[in-house]
Amino acid sequence: MLPYVTGVTGTLPELFAAWFADRGWSPRRHQLDVLGAVQAGENVLLIAPTGGGKTLAGFLPSLVDLAANPREGLHTLYVSPLKALAADVARNLDRPIADMGLPVTVATRSGDTSSEARRRQRETPPNLLLTTPESLAVLISQPESALFFQDLRTIIVDEVHALAGTKRGDMFALCAARLTAIAPQAVRIGLSATVAHRVPIAAFVGASRIVEVKGGAPPEISVVLPEGRLPWSGHMGLAAAPEILARIRAAGMTIVFVNTRAQAELLFQALWRLNDETLPIAIHHGSLELDQRKRVESAMSEGKLRAVVATSSLDLGIDWGGVDQVLQVGAPKGVSRLLQRVGRANHRMDEASRAILVPANRFEVLECEAAIQGVAEGELDGDPPRPGGLDVLAQHLLGLACAGPFRADAVYDEIRSAQPYNALTRKDFDDVLGFVENGGYALAAYDAYRKLFRDSEGLIHVMGERVARQHRMNIGTIVEEPLLKVRYAGRGGGALGEVEEYFVNMLSPGDTFIFAGRMLKFLRLKETICEVADGGTGEPKVPAYAGGRMPMTTNLADRVRAMLQDPSKWQAFPAEVREWLSLQRSISRMPGRHDLLVETFPRADKHFLVAYCFEGRNAHQTLGMLLTRRMQRFGFHPLGFVATDYVLAIWSAYEPFDVARLFDPDMLGDDLEAWMAESSMLRRTFRNVAVIAGLIQRHFPGAEKNRRQVTVNSDLIYNVLRKHQPDHVLLRATWADAAGGLTDLGRISGMLQRIQGKVTHMALSRVSPLAVPVLLEIGRESVRSGLTDDDLLAEAEQLVAEAEGRALPPPTPGRDLRQGRLAL
Amino acid sequence: MSAATIHLAGELLQLDPAGALHWPARRLLAVSDLHFEKGSAAARQGSLVPPWDTRATLDILATLLRRYRPHTVVALGDSFHDIGAASRLLGPDAARLRAMAEATAFVWVLGNHDPLPTGFRGESTLEHRVGPLVFRHQAHPGRVMGELSGHFHPKASVPVRGTVVTRPCFIADARRIILPAIGTYTGGLDVRDPAVRGLFPTGGRAFLLGQDRVFSFAIGGRPAMPPPALTALGGGPDNGGRIRGPKP
Incomplete structure (x- = not known):
């Protein structure tokens, strides 16, 4: 167990102490502890609940250092999984910098940053650069990356709990290992919400010290049941819409969390059917058009909304402030997830967050009670860390080669210094490198198209600028399902968001579906745009999204089982x-x-x-x-x-x-x-692996037509690979992923x-x-x-033939059963 | 394995679930859009996909040759993915194809991907006529009779039990048949696409390829009873972009 730091509390320079005092604040203990650790040159993990002044704690050491030793060039790199968070943090930094007149420059960089702004950042790097894991990976793949990062002093990684254990986390860990190789003096600061596995998270950051802030007041969580009979099944919780609306009415601002986008759409409709007073209630989920989400977010922060029905799209990130209560409709699924959501209400640490759980059925009543117990006992859940993905490693190795020639031995050691890869075998490493080099196939066919080559001294080089350019276009670990834009028909028809292609395949023209809080009529598919009109009649369909429903955690399942076993607990x-x-x-x-x-x-x-x-x-x-x-x-x-x-x-x-x-x-x-x-789940898993590893390119330089002619469907590749090289490293990566996930x-x-x-x-x-x-x-x-x-095809064919009178229905198997004929 | 039989211009034809068409009376086997060396074409563009596609396509062809022992094989064009494809064939694959073309008479109908003869034995032509049937790469618009073609890589999606199954398919009416692509790495164009649909103004039937047989569904036009309609456009999950047959 790593010790909680008490000894090395840092001291705040006069200028900063005065700034805190002017604002009527005093620096928090953990902020000084982080300062002390960084000044002692130690990597540190700060674990604190939301509202604990975490971000300022992360930046304080850099501001203090830069105030004392003004300098040119990059001093601190801040990495957040959320683009919006980086922008928000940059705005929040403006105030102390301006108030104290600090000689500090700040810039953000993400996929949206203009090439002009990027060029400026390259020529005159800011002191503080705020970015995402993807943009960091692109920076690292540049030939000038060694120069750019060589004087780096601090790496801050935010929302570590959301990164560790994911492929984006793997990508960040690999990039951090490279940064340490370039700039060994750089200190790392990890910022995390409360987590179940503190030690692995600290290892992920490479932290030798943990500064932990115990949560303030415990949250107040209660359960509300729908009026009348408790439903036996169903997950939408629509029966409780009147109770939900009553709670919204009774509070200032409410976030109504649900579990899926489909549930968000349905509950939103159900609430508005009852909303006679037209309370301003909005909807927010990840498939809505970015503009629409931003409108909802700014309405929230301006206090113009009474409620927003949201999915995990509002779980993380920016502090909205002013949220008075959180409702969770449907099963909480896990204790950590529930705590995260509850924490969205009331971002003041010393006051209790208020949350209400609304179970949708009987089993969910058990789950809600189990989750409340779990919160009370502080027993968090979450999977222990898993080994890093070989697909992410493949992407990273090509990125390293794009930055400059390397030796396999040195890079193997560097990779293993990243916690997710500390147990990486040399065979796996060599196989991944072989895959990047020329596909790594048993049939050596691609010597002419290799992406890497080894010179006479054993240095590994990228095969030309074209390979490098294409690689940079394809960096990233988030693989979207094929999505189609939803748009009103006609010239300049407004965009509403995106649905999966799969869902549109199930629609016939004239069908009604619910999306973006509206009843829409499907008109036609035009290229990759799903054209719709308002209105529509008949039973609406609701788009579902792959992997949209997360399973209950093992920890919570154990609690439910234990409650079932013990009738004395049933009193609740x-x-x-x-x-x-x-x-x-x-x-x-x-x-x-x-x-x-x-x-x-x-x-x-x-x-x-x-x-x-x-x-x-x-x-x-x-x-x-x-x-x-x-x-x-x-x-x-x-x-x-x-x-x-x-x-x-x-x-x-x-x-x-x-x-x-x-x-x-x-x-x-x-x-x-x-x-x-x-x-189909494994095919989907393989597809993700193939895209991340760079086997399937998402973006090609040059013509779209060209792309179509050389794009090979991942299912076809999967079939061929399974047949001809079942131990190929990408199939091994696929099996590893199949242990979890879908x-x-x-x-x-x-x-x-x-x-x-x-x-x-x-x-x-x-x-x-x-x-x-x-x-x-x-x-x-x-x-x-x-x-x-x-x-399934045979069944459909038979049904149609029966309907058209071309075939007779089959005999019922049940009849054989009654005659006692058991086929074995 | 069982092939479906169908009549076209008075001739009895068999639709093989591997995607080939057999004409027993003439012992003629037609295959379409083999797209040899599509894999290495993708590799050249930076996607190092597994290199066994040509071998796998040859395996299918070899099985078909054993099954039907045809006198003539008509390859309906786009047999090679691009002009350089024949020269990219790996030694053993080239030898195998050569042996096939020497043992059986091949007619290489030229397609838009392979507009020039490749040097493999057989007749290269833009159009091949036998009796009442005509074999060409791309269907002619308008009225034809007894036309067999490829080019579009037709595929169809059928909703079944809350999901959708998408397969390559033959499309047929009383006048023409379009064959599916046989090439291992070939994608498809949905039968509801106007480019395909326009060729079957009064509707037709799609024969979806299965493991051991083909599955027949009505498309377009007005069938006697509304069947579980083939879906609008598109197919199963693909690689982020819609996979289409090559543009003419």
Whole structure:
């Protein structure tokens, strides 16, 4: 454990002390502690809740140093995952600099910075440069980067908790390692919100000291239930719209957090249907047009809004001030996430933040109570850090070569000094380097197109300026799904935002959908623009976005399980929930904390299997695909499945037996292999890896037409690579990613190991109370099955043929069942 | 594996799920848009995609030759991704293609990507006529009878159970058939695109390629009953840009 620093408190020069005093402030202890650490030349991590004066603490050492020793050139680099945050911080720095008349220059740099401004920054670097990880990576790939950064004194990285453990975090860590190689004297300061894993976060920053500010007043969190019966299922929380509106009315400014963009759209509509007083309520999510988001944000900071319905787009970043309360509608999903959101209310540390949770169904009532307990006990969650992505490494290695020739040995050591890569094997490093060099294929075909070459002294060079230019155009680790702009039809029709191409494929002209808080009619697709008009009739569709629903954390799932096991804890629940749980206990049993409860029961000619895994929706989806394949092989004839955060339900034509055998860990062998070939989730994962690693270029210099002719679909590449070189480094990177994210294989394999020999099978004669919610999801959720795309096409073809009277419907499998014919 | 049969200009033709068309009466096999060496063309532009695309396409061709033992193979153009493609073939791939072209009579219809003969054995032509059928790279607009062509790389999307399945496909009406692209790295143009749709004014059928068979769906025009309509435009997730067939 790293020590909390108490000894080396820095002292503030007279000028600064006077400035604090003039404003009626006194410097906070942690601000002085960070100053002391930096003056002692130590890397430091500052952990503080929002509103703790964190940013000023980060910049104070640089301002103090520059006040005493004015100089030309770059002194401090500030990196934030949010572009808007960098701009905001730059504005906030203006005040102390102007008030004290400090000889300090400040500039920001992001993808939006003009080439003219960049040129100025190159010629006369500012003292303080505020930027993003992507722009930093571009700077590092420039041949003059060594010169530009050589006198760097301080590196400040903000929102570390949001960067560590992500691919952008990997990119930053690699860039930081390079900065340290160029400027060994530079001190690092990490700024983070409260986190579960302090030590790994400190290691990520390379900090030898942690300065931690304990949170001020504990937040006040309560639960509000909808009037009338508590819903059995559903995640939107629309039933509680009247209660939500009442809370909005009772406070000054409210952020209503929801879990998905689709939920934001629907809840926004539901609120406005009731909003007779026309309280100013807005909507904010990541797919809306930037202009529209900015309008909402400035209306917020000017105090013109009473509420904004928002997704994680408002989780991070700028302090809006003036937010009186936060509502979380739907499951909180995790303790850390809830705390982050609650912290958006009331940015004064010494006053309690007020938050209200609005569960959308019964299971979410349990989850909300579990989360409140978690907050009270300060038990945060979050995944422990994972090894850095090999795709990000590939991008970085090419960037290094663009900056200048290097030796593999030296760079291998430099890379391992970055915490996410400290366990990188030489083989992985060499394979990645080989991939960047010429594709790294077993079939040596691309000698003429290599991107790197080695000279006679073993130095590795980039193959020409064209490769370098193209690389810089493609730097970044955020891979967007193919998106289509939504725009009003007609000349100069206003842009509303973006939806996934996939969603537009499901629309026919004339269909109604909800987007940007409006009811829109889909007119046509014109190139990459989805043209719409206001209005439209009929049941509207709502765009969903890939990966939009994050799963419940392991920590929170454990708490829910523990509560279920202990009836003495049920007092906290509303009566309906208590009755529901008691009934479950008498009809079946409660899911245990360490075993796996599996119920089977017949219903309407089908046999249902419900597994109470509590591993989160993504893991359950993957498990559903694997289990249905296995049930198919066992002859149970599975028909479909649906997954929630808590359980997985599969239905089949025949009664499954020997249920424990179904959950044998050998599922992760052949079934997994077969599934990997087909899974659209893995294809998507591969696509992201291929784009980040530079196999697929997003941007080409030159003509668009040219680009189309040489763009190869990533699915086609995946097929070829799997067949011809299954151990290629990019496929290895794909499997590594599949352990988490959309497939969450890591949680499945962990569970299968854990529950071996501990499967409790309850063969029931009818549905159990706990199984009701997931059964109600059928028909509401898209029902999945282990069917291949070919099976689905055959089914669609058959249905059309039946409708056109060209074919007869197939016999019902249920009939065979009643005659007792079990196919095995 | 089973091929679908279809009649065109009085001739019985088979649509193979690998994307080839077989004419049993003449023992003729037609394939389209092989796009050999598209991979190395991408590599030249900085995308070092896996280099096995030509080999994989040759594997498909070899399977088809074994399956049908045709007397004639008609390659409907864009057999090579660009003018330099033939010279970029790796030694073993070139040898394999040469052996195929020596064992079977090849007709190389010239396409917009490969407007010049490549030196592989066989007849190079802009148009090939056999009996009532005509083989060309790109469909002629207007009224034709018995035309077989490629060029557009047609693909179709079918909504199924809350998702969409997109596959390359044949498109056929009573007058013409457009073949899908066989090349391993070829993308596609949606059958609803005006460029394709205009060629089938009274509608037609799309035959989507499956593992072992093709799947038939009505497109355009007015079918007897509204089927689950083929979707508007576009296909599955692709690489950030819409993947299109080459422009004429």
